[in-house]
Amino acid sequence: MEEARMEDECNTETNGTHLEERETEDAHVMDERESNSPTEVAPALIAVHPFDESVAVAVGPEIRVFDLGKNSSVSLADDSKGMLHKDSIRAMRFSERGKLLVSAGDDKLVKIWSAESWKCLGTVNSEKRVSAVALSKDELYVCFADKFGVVWVVEIAGIAENQALSNSKAVAVFAHYCSIITSLEFSPDGRFIVSADRDFKIRVSVFPNNPLNGVHEIQSFCLGHSEFVSCLTFVHNSAFPEGFLVSGSGDSTVCLWDVTSGSLLCKSEVGREADLSEECHPAVTDLCATSDGSLVAVAIQRQLLFVLFSLQGILLLSCDLSARVLSVLKMIPIPGETFIPTNLGMSSSGDLLWMVTGASNLPRSKATSLARVRVMSGFKKPASNEAYLEPRVLEDREIPGGEQLLEKLQGSISAESDIFSAVADAVNTAMSNLLRKKQYSDEIREFRKKTRNDKKFKQ
Incomplete structure (x- = not known):
């Protein structure tokens, strides 16, 4: 009996030693894999003031602003802590009334800026990295x-009048089930907040009078995409003030939705309808609608495996709100260097579509960040019986603000096409890695299970 007990203890100790060695070996393998993984690339973003007063570009942690009214560059100031963002910005937008600019990203900070004094009015700390932001129509709340x-939601009442945001904490109001939220958008009447995620879902939630108590009522789900939902926008006009939702996805489609019921009204196969290869399924990266809701500009991701069929331009969709139909109108090519837009922007009353391509943390690049801005005209709302002007890409000298604006928003860059081709490829890879579900081997899956920090141990 005693010999058997001692043998069991010896076997247990030996097995425990082997287990510790195996776990150490597995940890070393995982550490090696993580250390060899590339730095996450962050695409450049652009935001246009709703009344064409200014344009902002974010590249990495840097925000570059140009005042179109004064025709001069702008310097942001954060008097509270004396620092701006410390890591890549992932979301940036103006409020609908144009008084505020909000930026947020990988440094877990949400910063609210005055769009008049360009001072930081307040900083909100997030528990995790921020992927999307939205401001309520009345400028009382910021959601991220x-x-x-x-x-999360934070109350910012009075901040638009340059009152500092003091002691305001973000409150968790609803969640998707452990899925990265890619886009947040308020409906035109402010009744709903719409959220999209990488698991193909679009949730429409009723935004209550006091959201700090939670956003508990789900109006509908818009289900119909087969890949991650990358972007959202609303199309509306005076005849349809509540508007309809437009969504873009990694499945190379753009969909039109009735958010009240969650009904899919129309699906446009933008890859196929733009005469691309049937095997080519590039992701839709951004959407931008004209103020009357009749046109939707679509930015489509560069396709790595089928370069011959990649889109270098903006696809225009015609939107008939009365018939509830989306249809491909035309492709507007962008001449010159390789330019695959990473983000689009348009004012609520303007004629111009602003586009930016670029990224930060580029692999094997001497430049820490690159950005290139282009502008397309011909979107001004016509008279009742007139057609839209022919959209065209402006030359650099024709852009409002001219060389001063480009120098501010782009910084000093080289315009060689191969550089921006590399940027497009890097952004494409980064988006795929971030939004498409990762597939793990059995070995890595088992290791992840063993190292979960929320597993329970029985006493």
């Missing part, structure tokens, strides 16, 4: 989503 799938 993190990469764990939680949507």
Whole structure:
């Protein structure tokens, strides 16, 4: 008996030693894999003031602003802490009334800026990295989503009058189930907040009078995409003030939705209808609608495997709100260097579509960040019986603000096409890695299970 007990203890100790060695070996393998993984590339963003007063570009942690009214560059100031963002910005937008600019990103900070004095009015700390932001129509609340799938709200009443945001904490109001939220958008009447995620879902939630108590009522789900939903926008006009939702996805489609019922009204196969290869399924990266809701500009991701069929331009969709139909109108090519837009922007009353391509943390590049701005005209709302002007890409000298604006928003860059081709490829890879579900081997899956920090141990 005693010999058997001692043998069991010896076997247990030996097995424990082997297990510790195996776990150490597995940890070393995982550490090696993580150390060899590339730095996450962050695409350049652009935001246009609703009344064409200014344009902002974000590249990495840097925000570059140009005042179109004064025809001069702008310097942001954060008097509270004396620092701006410390890591890549992932979301940036103006409020609908144009008084505020909000930026947020990988440094887990949500910063609210005055669009008049360009001072930081307040900083909100997020528990995790931020992936999307939205401002309520009345400028009373800022909502932001993190990469764990939680949507937070912070009250900012009075901040638009340059009152500092003091002691305001973000409150978790609803969540998607452990899925990265890619886009947040308020409906035109402010009744709903719409959230999209990488698991193909679009949730429409009723935004209550006091959202700090939670956003508990789900109006509908818009289900119909087969890949991650990358972007959202609304199309509306005086005849349809509530408007309809437009969504873009990694499945190379653009969909039109009735958010009240969650009904899919129309699906446009933008890859196929733009005469691309049937095997080519590039992701839709951004959407931008004209103020009357009749046109939707679509930015489509560069396709790595089928370069001959990649889109270098903007696809225009015609939107008939009365018939509830989306249809491909035309492709507007962007001449010159390789330019695959990473983000689009348009004012609520303007004639211009602003586009930016670029990224930060580029692999094997001497430049820490690159950005290139282009502008397309011909979107001004026509008279009742007139057609839209022919959209065209402006030359650099024709852009409002001219060389001064480009120098501010782009910085000093080289315009060689191969550089921006590399940028497009890097952004494409980064988006695929971030938004498409990762597939793990059995070995890595088992290791992840063993190292989960939320597993329970029985006493």
